Amino acid sequence: MTHPQKTGHVALVGAGPGARDLLTLRALNRLQNADVLLYDRLVDPEIMELANPRAERIYVGKEVGRCKWPQGRIDRLIVAKAKLGLRVVRLKSGDPSIFGRACEEIAAAKAAGIAVEIVPGITAASAAAAAIGVPLTERGETDTFALTTGTCKPGDARPDRARLAHPGTSMAFYMAVERAAQVQADLLGAGAPGACPVEIVAAVSTPRERHVSTTLGALADTIAREEICNPAILFIRYPKSLARQMAADGAEIAA
Amino acid sequence: MTHPQKTGHVALVGAGPGARDLLTLRALNRLQNADVLLYDRLVDPEIMELANPRAERIYVGKEVGRCKWPQGRIDRLIVAKAKLGLRVVRLKSGDPSIFGRACEEIAAAKAAGIAVEIVPGITAASAAAAAIGVPLTERGETDTFALTTGTCKPGDARPDRARLAHPGTSMAFYMAVERAAQVQADLLGAGAPGACPVEIVAAVSTPRERHVSTTLGALADTIAREEICNPAILFIRYPKSLARQMAADGAEIAA
Structure with a gap:
């Protein structure tokens, strides 16, 4: 026609x-x-x-x-x-x-x-946040929200995640389930606490939607145990209050 | 009722x-x-x-x-x-x-x-990218997209922008028109080149929508000259190819 x-x-x-x-x-x-x-x-x-x-x-x-x-x-x-x-x-x-x-x-x-x-369309991170009732930014806690990917162009260096491991940042990783161990290691290595809350939302807004809460320190283990597959969003938060708490705990241990 | x-x-x-x-x-x-x-x-x-x-x-x-x-x-x-x-x-x-x-x-x-x-709804950065035909991420050029704000809770430190001044990052600043000079200074101070392309999209998807292209180095001057007001999105990109070009130019000058 x-x-x-x-x-x-x-x-x-x-x-x-x-x-x-x-x-x-x-x-x-x-x-x-x-x-x-x-x-x-x-x-x-x-x-x-x-x-x-x-x-x-x-x-x-x-x-x-x-x-x-x-x-x-x-x-x-x-x-x-x-x-x-x-x-x-x-x-x-x-x-x-x-x-x-x-x-x-x-x-x-x-x-x-x-x-x-x-x-334009609703991106998966936005739908995931809505589905679980956890906003992507929180006033006073997270002032920057970064979307990044687990996969990139063959031959390219992987995204530098160290700069995201910063208090006040929330992150959504797309298509990163297979690389969760690397994401976890990169963020921990750059100083993000293992206690950072993580929400995993698989197959968001479909009948197969699943939601699992974990922490950065337990991310890769949780994905393996729960047998989570792509498509899934890994939503990792490093709230300012967690950084303050870690600093206070550190000061207490040092004292 | x-x-x-x-x-x-x-x-x-x-x-x-x-x-x-x-x-x-x-x-x-x-x-x-x-x-x-x-x-x-x-x-x-x-x-x-x-x-x-x-x-x-x-x-x-x-x-x-x-x-x-x-x-x-x-x-x-x-x-x-x-x-x-x-x-x-x-x-x-x-x-x-x-x-x-x-x-x-x-x-x-x-x-x-x-x-x-x-x-969930279409966020302004997504609508702005669609309106001007410039995607928020580009394979091989930008692998991370960060949304951040010019304003924050009274008393809070302003968002740390230095970590965003990194090749492969694109950034959308919300409600940052009045703070454009500070955004520009922070990003340049952290090493982002003045040549980073910037798209300013005001009043996106309304009859008053305006689009102005500039560079990071000329951002605050452009906003003043064009008399741009909030609500507007400042969409700043630091493509990987620009970092490579800056490195090559630097090597040439040094040689």
Whole structure:
């Protein structure tokens, strides 16, 4: 189905964390008006049910252990479909702007002279905080909230976590379950106390959602014992009051 | 209007950054079913139009320069209304979990034995990134994204920004327009290059939205010249490639 009279358009649409009612009204509008939908395994099937039933649906997900759809192939497909005059929706789990590899797809569309927009979505950390009733920042306790990832581009140095091990910081690690022992060691090594509270929220906002509370010192053991898998958010807090308490305890021991 | 047969309920609802179509479907549902709505000046009037027209509407905002509604008074009002069996919606600009002071209201509801939920919303940084087409993270360039604030609790030390001045980090500063010179000095003093790209997005997703691009070195001058006011997001990036380029330039000068 081509519409040569129409100008093609690409929308990178945040599908949110899973539950269909965490979609924005704008995202719903783009889904209902799509001609072509590109999606991957992280997008919940109940989101797909809301889309234009006549839209062409193309699965561009990775199979575990291999990469059927390298990024360049997705970029080329988006451009080719938009050049046919179609409204292309590239659905992204969460928010396209956060660990969504949106830059590559925006650059490809712009290079081809195609209009491209981002429709923001609820990112997993925000949904996890809402689900467990623990805000990502707390006045007087945490003034900075950092989102970081357990995985990065092959060959890149891993994110420097030492700078996050600071009183007043809360952190959400994405896709970091397999690297939890390294995260734990890096933060402890940089001076974060083992008593820092950690909330693990797996498969947030889906029927499989699980929540486990632990501490930084017990993080890797908890993940192994509870058999937690990705997708999960590791939400680690280093409140200012904990730093003050550690300092007071240290002074007491020294005295 | 009291419903003594009903059990009261409190929802802290993310109103998103402004535009009504950036509300989630869940937030819309809570607005349509509210008995009481508490809102402040940061919540866009077009969001209020979507709410149950029969809901009681209570403005709990601060007037500029004075604090008519201290947090404790808001907490007590939420609890009192919910105890009447009403569905209370506390609307928060953006996401209640991010600089939303949700902890106080959750604690007050829980202490009174009242069910409380958070409905997540699109935070301003996410909307700003979408509006200007510049993702908050970029694979290979920025692996950590930090949200921080220009204002904090009176008497608290200001957030330690030195640790954010690190290659691979992008930062969104909330409510920091008046403190832009201090943010700039802190980051430059900690080694971030003056060439770090900065996007200033004011009044995101409203009819008054403005976007100005600058650099870290020119941040405060740009804000003064362009007469930018809060609410605005300062989105500052320190890409890895910029750090490599600075190192190469430094080596060349030394040689």
